[in-house]
Amino acid sequence: MLLVNSGRVVEASARVYRKTWRGSVISTFFNPILYLLAMGVGLGQLVDDGTGTTALAIPYLTFLAPGLLAATAMMTGAGDASWPVMAGIKWRKTYDAILATPVGVPELVVGQLSWVGVRLLFVTVVYSGVMTAFDATTVAQGALAVPPAVLTGLGFAAIMTAYTARLKDEQGISAIFRFAIMPLFLFSGTFFPLSQLPGWIQPAAYATPLFHGVSLCRGLALGTEFAVNPMYSVAYLLTMLIFGTLLAIRLMGRRLIT
Amino acid sequence: MTDALVHARNLRKEFGELVAVDGIDFEVRAGETFGFLGPNGAGKSSTMKMIGSVSPRTDGDLRVLGKDPNEHGQEIRADLGVIPQEDNLDLELTVYENLLIYGRYFGMSRKVINDRIDELLVFAQLDERRNSRVEPLSGGMKRRLTIARGLINTPKLLLLDEPTTGLDPQARHLLWDRLYRLKQEGVTLIITTHYMDEAEQLCDRLVIMDKGRIVTEGSPQELIEQHTRREVLEMRFAVGTQEEHAARLESLAPRVEILPDRVLLYTDDADATADAVAAQGIVPESTVSRRSTLEDVFLRLTGRTLVD
Numbered sequence: 001m002l003l004v005n006s007g008r009v010v011e012a013s014a015r016v017y018r019k020t021w022r023g024s025v026i027s028t029f030f031n032p033i034l035y036l037l038a039m040g041v042g043l044g045q046l047v048d049d050g051t052g053t054t055a056l057a058i059p060y061l062t063f064l065a066p067g068l069l070a071a072t073a074m075m076t077g078a079g080d081a082s083w084p085v086m087a088g089i090k091w092r093k094t095y096d097a098i099l100a101t102p103v104g105v106p107e108l109v110v111g112q113l114s115w116v117g118v119r120l121l122f123v124t125v126v127y128s129g130v131m132t133a134f135d136a137t138t139v140a141q142g143a144l145a146v147p148p149a150v151l152t153g154l155g156f157a158a159i160m161t162a163y164t165a166r167l168k169d170e171q172g173i174s175a176i177f178r179f180a181i182m183p184l185f186l187f188s189g190t191f192f193p194l195s196q197l198p199g200w201i202q203p204a205a206y207a208t209p210l211f212h213g214v215s216l217c218r219g220l221a222l223g224t225e226f227a228v229n230p231m232y233s234v235a236y237l238l239t240m241l242i243f244g245t246l247l248a249i250r251l252m253g254r255r256l257i258t
Numbered sequence: 259m260t261d262a263l264v265h266a267r268n269l270r271k272e273f274g275e276l277v278a279v280d281g282i283d284f285e286v287r288a289g290e291t292f293g294f295l296g297p298n299g300a301g302k303s304s305t306m307k308m309i310g311s312v313s314p315r316t317d318g319d320l321r322v323l324g325k326d327p328n329e330h331g332q333e334i335r336a337d338l339g340v341i342p343q344e345d346n347l348d349l350e351l352t353v354y355e356n357l358l359i360y361g362r363y364f365g366m367s368r369k370v371i372n373d374r375i376d377e378l379l380v381f382a383q384l385d386e387r388r389n390s391r392v393e394p395l396s397g398g399m400k401r402r403l404t405i406a407r408g409l410i411n412t413p414k415l416l417l418l419d420e421p422t423t424g425l426d427p428q429a430r431h432l433l434w435d436r437l438y439r440l441k442q443e444g445v446t447l448i449i450t451t452h453y454m455d456e457a458e459q460l461c462d463r464l465v466i467m468d469k470g471r472i473v474t475e476g477s478p479q480e481l482i483e484q485h486t487r488r489e490v491l492e493m494r495f496a497v498g499t500q501e502e503h504a505a506r507l508e509s510l511a512p513r514v515e516i517l518p519d520r521v522l523l524y525t526d527d528a529d530a531t532a533d534a535v536a537a538q539g540i541v542p543e544s545t546v547s548r549r550s551t552l553e554d555v556f557l558r559l560t561g562r563t564l565v566d
Contacts, residue, residue: 001332004365012348012359019350093346097407099312100340101363102332258273258313 002110005103009111010118012098017119027079028123032072036134039191040064056193058222065136066221067190069127069149070213076123077153078181080116081160082173088112089165095256105253113157113245120153121146128221137221145221148234152213155237156181158244165251184210189218189227212236261288263415263446264309268318271304278304280470281318286415291437291447293457293464295552297560300467302450303343306419309448310340323414336364339413343420345400349393353384353403356392357410364411374410381436382406398429402436409440416440418449422456434459454553468560478552485555487512489528493535493542494520503540510534524550 044060056063088095098108127149128142137145163176187197188210194202205211212233219226226233264286271279279301286292294302307313308320311327311334320327322334347356354375361371379385382402392400401421408416421437422430437460441447451457457464458478465475474481482488491511495503504521508514511523511531525531528547535542 005363008359008362008365011362015355015359016348016350092349093342093344094348096312096342097346097360098363100310100335100338100342101360101411102336102365103363104332256312258307 002107005107006111006114009098009103009108010115013112013115014118017115028072028076029126032068032127033130035068036061036065036130036136039068040134040136058224061134062136062222063193063218064191065131065134066145066218067188067214069124069131069145069221070152070210070217071185071188071190072127073120073124073149073153074156074181074184074210074213076120077116077155077157078160078177080119081113081157082164082176083170085112085161085164086167086170086173089252089255090169095252099256105257106249109161109245109249109252113154113161113248116157117150117154120150120157124149124153131221141221141223145217148213148216148220148237151234151237151241152210152217155209155213155240155244158241158248160244162244162248162251165248165255184208189214194227209236209240262286262321263288263323264292264448265321266305266318267320269305269308269315269320270317271301271308271313272316277470279308282465282467282470282472284465284472284475286446286448288446289444290462291441291449291460293461294448294450294467295452295454295457295464295556296450296467297452299469300560301470302467303419305467306417306448306450310338310417311335336411337414339408339411339416341405341408341416341418341421343423345404347392347400347403347407350391352389352391353379353395354388356403357407360407361410366411371410374412378406378409381409381439383432383436396429398425398432401425401429401433405433405436413445415446415448418447420450420452422451422453430456454551454556458552466556466559473559474555481552481555482550485558486550487524488526488550489524490548490550490554491523491525491528491531491535492520492546492548493523494544496543503542506538506540507535510538524554 040061044064047056047060095108099105124146128146131137132139132142164173167173187205188208189205190210194205194211197205206228212228215227216230216233218224219230262285264284266282266284268281268283269279270277270281282305294305296302304313308315308327309322311322311331314328323337325334327334348359351359357375357378358371361374379388382405384399384402384406387395387399392403395403405421418437422433425433434456437447441460447460449460461478463475463477465472466481467473474485476484500521504516507521507523511525513524515522515524523531532545532547
């Protein structure tokens with residue numbers, strides 16, 4: 001029953017998305033391309049023409065692209081599990097409408113997250129194509145990087161759903177983007193190898209979830225060595241997804257079933 | 259309790275320290291329209307949520323469609339229609355799509371849903387709006403769509419929480435007409451409202467709640483007979499002169515209520531009472547004689563103090 005009812009939540013979300021996809025096109029597709037152009041091509045030129053003592057053995061664009069794939073997945077997952085979830089809980093109260101039917105809280109949460117998974121698949125496949133077009137990876141290796149990117153996005157989506165379930169208003173969403181998501185975006189090995197950071201802060205950076213997503217995506221897309229044992233990374237992200245989902249079900253239940 | 263669709267004994271709901279529903283008993287029978295009346299904060303919506311099987315009770319016993327919502331919430335909800343206080347439609351979707359996705363939540367097949375949608379759009383007088391987006395529709399249309407959506411699964415019991423709050427008189431009367439038709443078709447309705455005219459129009463039986471308790475129960479007519487007189491004579495006096503007349507009016511009717519701006523005489527024959535007032539030489543500035551309404555009962559039982 002869990003799967004059937006969750007499937008119905010996915011179906012309804014897809015129907016809404018068919019009406020609203022235009023609004024999300026810029027953020028999901030054009031932003032990564034803009035980043036690739038500005039950072040990868042523009043800044044990358046400077047980096048590659050640098051002193052020759054660079055820590056990179058590959059063109060900067062090639063280094064950056066898979067990291068941005070993981071970071072984009074994080075942004076998409078976190079975004080899709082915050083504002084739309086708040087709308088469902090509070091602004092539109094569409095979750096109340098769903099819970100008045102045989103669909104229960106676990107099915108609502110799992111369905112909502114599954115839909116985010118579909119969106120992530122969509123976004124990362126397109127992005128992987130863009131990477132290939134920029135000659136940063138091959139079609140096959142680019143495709144290999146899609147599953148870890150989706151997993152990264154889902155991990156963030158699950159935690160974000162749990163977080164949003166407790167929020168009174170959208171200020172908390174802005175705050176977590178400003179104080180958690182943005183720093184992760186900048187300091188998780190997306191734009192430079194963590195070895196560039198001061199030694200004392202490196203362990204903290206290694207402990208962040210996005211670092212593991214970046215490590216998996218980069219290793220697979222470029223066929224290079226992983227920054228950290230990929231088994232650890234997969235285990236980390238899976239734990240985040242499972243723990244986040246269970247927590248989200250619990251907190252959403254507390255919020256909506258009063 | 260054999261043919262009762264809802265059966266509650268000593269039903270309680272607490273939110274921490276706050277007692278929202280303080281041990282109430284009631285039964286809703288098949289085919290009737292049952293009302294919960296009360297001022298804000300009386301516990302109506304909390305009771306509705308418990309019946310709707312989306313809010314666990316704190317104590318007491320509750321059976322909905324013969325089942326315990328704590329254990330069979332999902333099965334119960336499959337046979338309920340719920341119209342919430344605020345419309346919670348998917349605004350980006352069309353009228354048709356809103357009904358379609360809702361039917362899917364109930365596990366209905368597309369074929370069955372589509373047939374049902376055709377009927378419901380006619381019923382809700384939205385057939386010309388079938389493919390319109392919901393967002394720009396009027397408040398009355400959204401409300402009718404919400405009601406149509408609540409009927410998609412052909413529920414055995416329809417729960418309406420303040421169905422006409424915020425609608426203009428035309429929209430309210432159209433909605434009453436639709437609800438009356440449902441009632442004639444044998445659908446069991448439970449309504450909460452704080453509009454007395456709504457309760458008088460629709461309810462076969464109702465309870466008046468105040469501070470989490472049921473203060474009285476009966477048909478609108480029974481309640482009027484039990485708690486007030488058949489008619490009311492309302493009199494206004496020139497400013498400052500009310501006090502001097504009030505004392506003499508007390509003896510002219512079985513119950514007299516003195517308000518800051520007027521005096522109400524509850525009586526069985528308002529015209530006769532008006533004659534008696536005139537015979538005393540009392541000349542009010544204006545007089546209105548009218549039938550007693552549920553509102554008189556309501557105010558008598560729940561007081562005139564404003565609840566915020």
